[in-house]
Amino acid sequence: MLNFREDRAFSGGAAGPHERRAIVTRLWGRLSRVLAVLATLSLLLGIGPALKADANPVLPDPPVTLSASQRSTLAILSWPAVDGAKGYAVEYDTDAAFPASTRLTTADTVIVVSGLTPETTYFARVASWDPQTDAVGDWSLAISYTTGPREFAVAPPVVTLSAATSTSITADWSTVEKDARYQAKIGKQPDALGDAVSVKDPTATFDGLDRTTTYYVSVRAVDAAADPVTAWSAPVPLETPEALPLRVGSFNIKCYSCREKGEKSWAQRKSAVVSTILGQTPDVLGVQEASQGRMRGRNVSQFIDLVNGLGAPYAVTNRSRVGRGAGLDSRIIYNTEALTLIKQGSVLLPTGKGANIRRYLVWATFRQNSTGKVFLFGNTHLDNGKKVKSLRLRQVKLITKTLKRISGGKLPTIMVGDFNTHKWISGGNKPYDAMVSAGYLDPLGNTYKSRHSAPGAFVESRINTNYSSTNGYERKARKLPYINGTYLDYIFVTKMRVAEWETVVKIDRSGRYIGTIPSDHNMVRATVYLP
Known part of the structure; x- marks a missing residue:
């Protein structure tokens, strides 16, 4: 008589999976012995052939780990061997619940899964498998892996x-x-x-x-x-930047009819002037002595000839020779791709004893296309000579008053030009002081008689600022042993960041000009950021 009461499976106590499997194994052994006894009795009694057992075998535990190495359309799954396992079954699916899984079997501890979809997440699990009965044991914990992108014969764009x-x-x-x-x-x-x-x-x-x-x-x-x-x-x-730079400049190109003995003509200098400007890629430039009169033998003025030489995308704010907002020899040239012209005009400056020609402030408001910011740009060419000091001061006072009126005191403003005054002039650089008093800043801090210091300077980077802004067509560039050279040409700004200033001199290692000297003034250029 068989007694099963000693087994915990029938005692009401809880049993774990390993204990249950052990109990089943013992029961299977006992059942086998019972079947063997019954078979013997059936033979002795002539009842019939021996009874046969028809139950699934007990399979080992699943592998404890499962790893995947995948490419775009295949994955290599591997696991450690399990004692007693005759083979292994692997299932994979795109759903963690394996509702429509694909099953593969192998006698090895590695299998290649092919025909997968690129850039797709799959789930996989493995179990012990009996090749004779096709029985599958308990499944391992599932893992997930994502196939790589589709592979192509052509590399992606750079x-x-x-x-x-x-x-x-x-x-x-x-x-x-x-x-x-x-x-x-x-x-x-x-x-x-x-x-x-x-x-x-x-x-x-x-x-x-x-x-x-x-x-x-x-x-x-x-x-x-x-x-x-x-x-x-x-x-x-x-x-994306907070703001993009604005390149501004000033350049006295020397007038067409101002040629002195030994100096090269405008026709001989034009290409050097053009290449100097294009080399600095200004967004807006104030030019002085750009004559409005027609050149001899040509139905074109010097300033139009310059703009034509620069070519697109450069244009001048006013193409009129005289009147209608034109400023005679003072002109504003701008890059039409970088800036949109909103409004432009000119103001006749005071004149008086000793003055030789009419002087103007030319101005324009622009929108910087890269930022949408609007600013005011002014350009002038003040009277020259020692006898017109007070006249230059009056001219500057009208300039600052006019700029304030146009901007409403709100627009960022850049004022450039040939002021025909410098820091060594007897009695002080009064036009410079008047600009500063009106709220304009000199990025170089090139104050009166400054040498080894630059009070108030805020430019971040300097290029050749110790060269003077005039050259007199001398082959040896005028360089001072100070922070700043002697300047007649200025770039004043309201409060804004000035990243760089360059006094443009094309010189060799010995400090001599290379090729044709474009003008008796050097171009000055600054890189600013509108507030």
Whole structure:
């Protein structure tokens, strides 16, 4: 008689999975012995053939770990061997509940799963498996893995980013195939880019962005049916700027009819003047002595000849020779791609005894296209000579009064020009002082008789500021052993950041000018940031 009461499975006590499996094993042994006895009795009694057991075998525990190494369309799954296991079954599915899983079997501890979908998350599990009965033991804990991106024969585009404005980013990339089209995506996180934008050419501009924010851009090539030809490029980051620089300058180019003995003509100097200006890529430039009279033998004035030489995108704010807001020889030239002209005009400055020609303040308000900020720009050429000191002071006072009226005291203002006065002049540099008293700042701090100090200077970077702004056509550039040279030409600003100042001199190692000296003045240029 069999007695099962000694087993915990029947005693009401709790049993773990290993204990239950051990109990089942013992029961199976006892049942086998019972069946053997019954088979013997059936033979002795002639009842019939021996009874046979028809139960599934007990399989070992599942492997304790499961690892995956994946590519775009396949995964290699591996696990440690289990004692007593004759084989293993593996299931994988895109759902963690395995509702429609695919099962594979193997006698090894590694298996290759192929035919997977790129960039897709899969779940997998493994169990001991009996090849004879196809029985499967308990499943291991499931793991997840994500297949890699689709592999292509062509490498993805190489992307570079630039910020043409503070609220936009332009992406440019290499061409991968002759007839390829492209898709581009942008976002604030490299792993969470927005919807793809389709473009034909290898460039795209994203507008309406936040300032001082890092964005990521990724691009891939596609064919005419929008099927991918390459993988997505690695996301490239770029932070949109708070503001973009504005390059401003002043240049007395010497008038067409002012040629003195031994000096080169405008025709001989023009290309040097043009290359000097283009080399500095100013957004806005005040020029002086740009004659409005027609040049001999040509139906064109010097200032128009200069603008024509500069070419697009440069233009002059007023093309009139006289009247209608023109300022005779003082002109404002600007880059039409960088700036939008809003309004322009001129004011006749005071004249008096000793004055030789009429002098003007020419002005213009612009919108910086990259930032949308509006500013006021002024340019002048004051009377020259020792006998007109008081006249220059009167001219400056009218200039500051006019600028204040136009700007309403609110617009950032940049005032440039040939002031025909310097820090060594007897009795003080009164026009300079008047500009400062009116609230204008000299980035160089080139105060009266300053040498080894620059009171109030705030320019961040200096290039050749110890060279003077005039040269007298001397081959040896005028360089002083001080922080600042002697300046007749100035760039005054209201409160704003000035990142750089350059006194433009093209010289060799010995300090001598190279090639044609463009003018008897050197161009001065500053890089500013509008507030």
